[in-house]
Amino acid sequence: MTMTTLHTPMQARSPGLWTLAWRRLCADRVGMAALAVVAAFLLLVLLSATGMLASDWEDEVAVNYAPPTFVGADATARALARAQLPRATPPNAFDPLAAELAELEAQVAQAHPPVEKRTTLPFGADKWGHDIVKKTIKGGETSIVVGLVAALLAVALGTLFGAVSGFYGGWIDDLFNWFYSIFTAIPAILMILTVAAVLQQKGVATIVLILGLTGWTGPYRLMRAEYIKHGAREYVMAADAIGASGWQRMFGHILPNVSHVALVQMSILVVGFIKAEVILSFLGFGVPVGTVSWGSMLNEAQNELILGKWWQLAAAAGAMALLVTSFSLFADALRDALDPRIK
Amino acid sequence: MNQEPLLQVRDLRIAFRTDKKNTFEALKGISFDVPANSTVALVGESGSGKSVSSLAVMGLLPEQTTVIDPASSIRFAGRELLGLPLRERRALCGKDIAMIFQEPMSSLNPVFTVGFQIGEVLRLHMGMTKRAARARTLALLHEVGIPDPERKIDAYPSQMSGGQQQRVMIAMAIACEPRLLIADEPTTALDVTIQKQIMDLIARLQRERRMAVLFITHDLGLVGEIADRVIVMRHGEVREEGAASQVFGVPADAYTRALLHCRPSLDARPLRLPVIDDYLGGRIVPDQVLAQRVRGTTPDDQPVLVVNNLAKSFWLREGLFGKREFKAVKDVSFTLGRGKTLGVVGESGSGKTTVGLTLLRLHRASGGSALFEGRDLLAMSDREYQAYKRRIQIIFQNPYASLNPRFTVGQILQEPMRIHGIGANEMERTALARGLLGRVGLPDAAYGRYPHEFSGGQRQRIAIARCLTMRPEILVCDESVSALDVSVQAQVLNLLQDLQDEYGMSYIFISHDLSVVKYISDQVMVMHHGSVVEMADSDTLYRDPQHPYTRSLLAAIPRGVL
Numbered sequence: 072m073t074m075t076t077l078h079t080p081m082q083a084r085s086p087g088l089w090t091l092a093w094r095r096l097c098a099d100r101v102g103m104a105a106l107a108v109v110a111a112f113l114l115l116v117l118l119s120a121t122g123m124l125a126s127d128w129e130d131e132v133a134v135n136y137a138p139p140t141f142v143g144a145d146a147t148a149r150a151l152a153r154a155q156l157p158r159a160t161p162p163n164a165f166d167p168l169a170a171e172l173a174e175l176e177a178q179v180a181q182a183h184p185p186v187e188k189r190t191t192l193p194f195g196a197d198k199w200g201h202d203i204v205k206k207t208i209k210g211g212e213t214s215i216v217v218g219l220v221a222a223l224l225a226v227a228l229g230t231l232f233g234a235v236s237g238f239y240g241g242w243i244d245d246l247f248n249w250f251y252s253i254f255t256a257i258p259a260i261l262m263i264l265t266v267a268a269v270l271q272q273k274g275v276a277t278i279v280l281i282l283g284l285t286g287w288t289g290p291y292r293l294m295r296a297e298y299i300k301h302g303a304r305e306y307v308m309a310a311d312a313i314g315a316s317g318w319q320r321m322f323g324h325i326l327p328n329v330s331h332v333a334l335v336q337m338s339i340l341v342v343g344f345i346k347a348e349v350i351l352s353f354l355g356f357g358v359p360v361g362t363v364s365w366g367s368m369l370n371e372a373q374n375e376l377i378l379g380k381w382w383q384l385a386a387a388a389g390a391m392a393l394l395v396t397s398f399s400l401f402a403d404a405l406r407d408a409l410d411p412r413i414k
Numbered sequence: 415m416n417q418e419p420l421l422q423v424r425d426l427r428i429a430f431r432t433d434k435k436n437t438f439e440a441l442k443g444i445s446f447d448v449p450a451n452s453t454v455a456l457v458g459e460s461g462s463g464k465s466v467s468s469l470a471v472m473g474l475l476p477e478q479t480t481v482i483d484p485a486s487s488i489r490f491a492g493r494e495l496l497g498l499p500l501r502e503r504r505a506l507c508g509k510d511i512a513m514i515f516q517e518p519m520s521s522l523n524p525v526f527t528v529g530f531q532i533g534e535v536l537r538l539h540m541g542m543t544k545r546a547a548r549a550r551t552l553a554l555l556h557e558v559g560i561p562d563p564e565r566k567i568d569a570y571p572s573q574m575s576g577g578q579q580q581r582v583m584i585a586m587a588i589a590c591e592p593r594l595l596i597a598d599e600p601t602t603a604l605d606v607t608i609q610k611q612i613m614d615l616i617a618r619l620q621r622e623r624r625m626a627v628l629f630i631t632h633d634l635g636l637v638g639e640i641a642d643r644v645i646v647m648r649h650g651e652v653r654e655e656g657a658a659s660q661v662f663g664v665p666a667d668a669y670t671r672a673l674l675h676c677r678p679s680l681d682a683r684p685l686r687l688p689v690i691d692d693y694l695g696g697r698i699v700p701d702q703v704l705a706q707r708v709r710g711t712t713p714d715d716q717p718v719l720v721v722n723n724l725a726k727s728f729w730l731r732e733g734l735f736g737k738r739e740f741k742a743v744k745d746v747s748f749t750l751g752r753g754k755t756l757g758v759v760g761e762s763g764s765g766k767t768t769v770g771l772t773l774l775r776l777h778r779a780s781g782g783s784a785l786f787e788g789r790d791l792l793a794m795s796d797r798e799y800q801a802y803k804r805r806i807q808i809i810f811q812n813p814y815a816s817l818n819p820r821f822t823v824g825q826i827l828q829e830p831m832r833i834h835g836i837g838a839n840e841m842e843r844t845a846l847a848r849g850l851l852g853r854v855g856l857p858d859a860a861y862g863r864y865p866h867e868f869s870g871g872q873r874q875r876i877a878i879a880r881c882l883t884m885r886p887e888i889l890v891c892d893e894s895v896s897a898l899d900v901s902v903q904a905q906v907l908n909l910l911q912d913l914q915d916e917y918g919m920s921y922i923f924i925s926h927d928l929s930v931v932k933y934i935s936d937q938v939m940v941m942h943h944g945s946v947v948e949m950a951d952s953d954t955l956y957r958d959p960q961h962p963y964t965r966s967l968l969a970a971i972p973r974g975v976l
Contacts, residue, residue, distance in 0.1 A: 087864055088820060305816040309877070312774050313830040313884065314803040327820035 092331075095408040102404025108397035112215060119212040128205035128363070133189040133196035136380045139203075140191045195382035197371065206363055207386045213364035214391070217278050218345035224283030225344075226337045229290025234321050236291070237298025247291070255288050263347070264356065273359040278351060282344045290336045297329040331409035338402035342395050349391065365391050419447035420626045421471065421490050421594055427483035428466055428475070437481060440466045442650040448594065453620055453627040455637035455658070457673070458647035459899040460870075464630050467647075468596045471495070471628075472513055473503045491593065509539045512587035516599040518579035522571040528555075528582045529567035532589055539590045554585040559615060576762075577608035581615065588619060595620075598630045605761035606926065610970035613640060632899065634673050636972045638662050646670045668693045676904035678933030680956060680971065683707050686911065687904040687933070709936045710951040715751030718920050719773075719806075719888055722747050724782035724792075726765070726772045742768045744944045746782070748937075750888065753914065755921040757935030757952060759928055759967070765944040766924045770890040773922070774808050775799060786888075804834045804884035811893035813873035817865040823851070823876055824861045830883050850879045854909060871902035878909065882917075890922045895930060907934060928971055932956050940964050 086094070096102055118124035163169060189196075194203040236247035254262070266281045301307060302325070310324050345365075351357040352366025365387045372384035424445045429437040441463045448454045458464040469475050471488055473495065488495040490511065495503065507513075515521045523531060532554060533547040542550065548567070555563035558581040571579055580600060587595055597616060601609035617640045620627045629637055637644060637658070644661040646654040646669065654667040665671045672693035684704035692698040726743040743765040750756050760766040771777045773784055775792070784791045791802060810816040817826060827847035830836070837843035844861075851860055854875040865873055874894060881889060891910065895903040907930065914921060925931050931938055932952050939949045940961065948961040959965045 087822070088866070305810040305812060306818045308771075308776055309808070309810060309816045309880070310818070310829075311776060312803065312808050313880070314800055314833045315829065324818050328818065 092408045096404055099404045099408065101400055102408070105397040105400035105404065108393065109401055112211065112394050112397075115208055116212045116215050119208050120216070125205040125208040125212075128201055128209045130202075131188070131200040132202055133192050133200040135196070135198055135200055136375070136378070137188075137190055137192050137196035137200065138380075139195040139382050140193050142195075143191065194386050195380070197383050198375070203383055203386045206368065206383075207365075207390050210363040210365045210368050210387060211390055211394075213275060213358055213362060214345050214348050214366065215394070217275060217282070217348045217364070218341045221279045221282035221286065221344045221348075222337050222340035224279065225286035225340055226290045226333050228283065228287035229292075229336070230294045230326075230333050232287065233291045233294025233296075234298050234326070237295040238302050238317070238321050238325070240299070240302075244295075247295075251288055251291060254285075259285065263351065267351070267356045273357075275358060275362065278348055278357060281351070282347055286340055286344065289340070290333060293332055293336060294329065297332050298325060301325045301328060331406075335402060335406045335409065338398060338405060342398045342402070345391065345395060345398075418489070418492055420450040421448035421488070421628070423447070423467070423471070424487040424489070425483075426467065426470060426486045426488065428463075428470060428486070429481045429483075431479045431481065440650055441470075443483075443486075444647070444650070444652050446645050446652065446655060448626050448628050450593065450626050451620075451624045452642040453617070453629055453640050454643045454645065455629045455631065455641035456645050456647060457631055457634050457637060459632055459673075459901060461649065462647040463650040464632075464647050465598055466650075468513070468598050468628060468630050471596065472507055472511060473500075505539075508535065509590045510592055511594045511596065512590065512592035513596040513598065514580070514583045514587045514600050516602050518576060518583050518603070519571070521583055522579055524571050527568050527570055528574070532582070532586050535586055535589045550589070551585075554589055555582070557619075558582070558585045558588075559611075560585075575608075576604055577611060580604060580608075580612055584612075584615065584619070588623065588625075591623065592625060594626045594628065596628045596630070599632065600629075601636070602632070606928065607761065607966055607970045609636075610972075613972075616640065633677075633972070634662075634670075634900075635677060639972065646673065668696075673900060677900045678904075678907070678929045680929055680932055680973075683709065683933055686908050689904045689908070690901040709755075710953060711751055711754060711937050715754060717749045718752045718786070719750040720785040721749070721773070722783050722785070724769065724772060724784065725780045726768050726777055727780045741944050743772065746939075746941075746946055748939055748946075748949065750920050750922065751936070752887075752920055753918040754936045755914070755923050755934055757931035757938040758922060758924045758941060759926065759931050759938060760941035761926060761967075763943070764941040766926075766941050767892055768944075769941070770808060770892045770922060770924050774806060774890060776808075804830070804836075805886050806888040806890070807881040807884060807886035808890040808892060809874070809877050809881060809894040812897055813870050813877055814865075814897075816877055817873055817880075819865055822862055822864055823856075826865070826876060826880055827851070827883055830880060834884060836883065846883065847879075850882050853882070853913075854879045855905075869902075870898050871906060874898065874906050875909065878906075878913070882913070885917065886919065888920050888922065890924070892924045893926070894923075896925060896927060903930070910934065928956075928967060940967070 096106075115124065119126075166172070188200060192202050192204070194207075196203060197206065232247050232251075236244045257265070262285045263281055266284055267277070270277050270280060298321070307320055307324055310320050315324065348357060348364060349366035349369060352364050353370045355370070357366050358364045368383055368387035372387065375381075375383055425443045426441050426445070427439070427443045428441040429439045432438050444463070444467065446454070446456075456464045456467060466475070470482070471490075475482075482496060486496060490506070495506075498506075522528065529548065529551050532551045533544070536542045536547040536550055537544070540547075552563050552567060555567060560566050560578060560581055566574070566578070571582070574582065584600075595616075600616070601612050604612060613636070616627060616629070619625070620640075627640075629641060631637055634644075634646075641658045644654075644656065644658050645652055646661065646667065648669055654661060654665065654670045656666070660666075661670060662674070665674060669690065672688065672690040675688050675693070675698075676690060678687060682704070683706055685707050686704075688698050688704065698704075724743060724746040725741070728740045728742055729737045730740055732738045746765075746769055748756060758766045758769060768777060772779045773791070779792045783793065786802065786806070789802075791799065791806070794802075821829075824844070824847060827850065828843050831843045831846065837846050848858055848861055851858060856872060856875055856879070860868070860872075860876075865876065868876065877894075894910075895906050898906060910921070911934065913919060921934070923931060923934050935952045937949065938952045938955045940947050940955070940963065942963045948955065948959065948964045950960075955964065956968065959968055
């Protein structure tokens, strides 16, 4: 393990529980394969966010609905391509501006040499001729970032509330429990729509807030139970006896011992939130116009499907299915690695 | 009875697969016999393989990870058990071989009545009708000494005490009239007076039913009274086997001798308890007279802690709005002298642990005072008490639970020093911590390791070192050696004694083990149902107990061979 060799021999540290968990994860073949897929997706997100990939997704590089290469260009696409080429209009002798127009056209042609719009693309094009592969990568960036940040927010809130509630108990616990009960009494989708209506702004940050503020309930319940359990453990009593403060005990002592629960919750929520973003965007509460996400792609795809243009749907749905499945498998492997007793 | 013994184990060799490549050899080819109508005790410390042997006889070892050597043999009544089809083995195990386990609370199903659970065994194995099974169950409950069996037959396990639950387990085990009863540490989870009753019950049943008993325990002293033969095991090997009188009287093996002597006895108090290595290394020869330590309190002891009328109540919810007071500790008063040890003994539920936790303010006291240097520890504010925390410390029972598994030993030792500003900087604190590790007998390499890499005894040393970083004046030891093996227990007791001699600490030593308390204490306080029933100098109390409860406690201590 690299983690152990990093230390000098003087400060010989033995593998901690995290290192041991990592070793167990490494022994899980399915888990490692899933991790590789997730890592590949995260790499794509990183490249796309830094502008190294898919930054030109909005270029209209192909004809409308250019089919995927492996399907082959059809007659309509070829006809469209020809139709979209700038045609030389027959000179009009009576046009007083003919000379100026010709000069302007020549200038434009010099600056942007006319390119022939492509008739096929690796995975086809959408209504405006955007490259579907690039669009999917760019859309993935939005979806995954929303999923990760929202899950982080939800788990952070859930952990904080759960820790305070479970550790102190009494009326504080009652207060949080009432708050929790009110939150969960409202149907989830209605709750999301309510928050969306209150926030009144379309944007990625809004979706993150919506999902984060409605998603903390699950982690809260689990973390609260963990804190109740660990609060009575002897090592926490021992910490109390040596004079550690409440916050030190909660976050210095107990949190490292229950963080695997939060981590697993987070990986489950990421999956849920990626799907939730898709649903929100599909319903029109999602990302604003001009931003692409897997959800907005699926939203567009419903009209395209009627025309028989299936590739945008296939790309977005396929990418999402692959990521979500891998992430779920990874979450399972992670849970097993972190808590080997229950396996 | 000179035919083949009822159970014959020959060259039993069992290994467990720990991962893909490695195996761990739990039994290294052991052989022993259990003759019919006799009691054989299998004695050993944790890791000796005693439980593995019994589970192998029952066929209860996990199949995926267990490797049983093909040359091994377990014969029961002339039949080879290993290699027997699972079905036949199962039929045999419930009926002819029965087993009782350590934890009666988790061995009984909490959602069925005890009558149903015993009756189920009868219906399954004996093919009895419901009515016949119920009549037989009643007789069995009566036989194992359950009071009022007509009512208790419809009780749920949670409505019974630990001792009664263990009796039910025994009733279930003997329901099909087994020829061999395997008892795996059947009394370890029970109080000493209940232990005595259960031991008597097993001995009586063995006599009356003329069955064979294989009794597994870590406590050599316990089996002397009931066993005909004793087998001493260590590290998967049989160290000594012989008649009980021989093993206890003239033990042939150095390890057996060590086991007999490293447990504190009621009539001797050596300066240091002998440990296993003393015997194995030949530093102590048999019958060597050890220097004795004098204990007791004198009127001119300097008091360090004066506790008056300490009380602690818990409130139990009852009905919709009502609550009921449960007095866990009632009116406890004592004076602890500097450099002295106060032993607190009592059975479970006596309130002895609550006394310790309340003194440390881990529970809030309901009444009374605890004067330390003239200040009442229980009445001061949290802020004021913070400064006193380093001066009164606690060592818990379970060394596996009292250390944070995510901290290295270094972090564990540094934390209290950081909180209380001990040591000028990180370097000084590190040096202090490393010095203390050496003082409690741990290697310097332990500093960067995690608690899970240490054994129980070593972890208890870490917990002791953590307390020592603060140089407390009072140390509460709450069953601190109860979870440890006898040999390790002796080492930790010696360490505690050395530290007291060196630093002049005062101990409040809470334990259910009367021999250990007698060994370490100057003064002993006996608690029963939350009150102090008797308090006296330890020698006086054990020599001349006044209260009937103290007497019954002392009478229940197993005394080795009779």
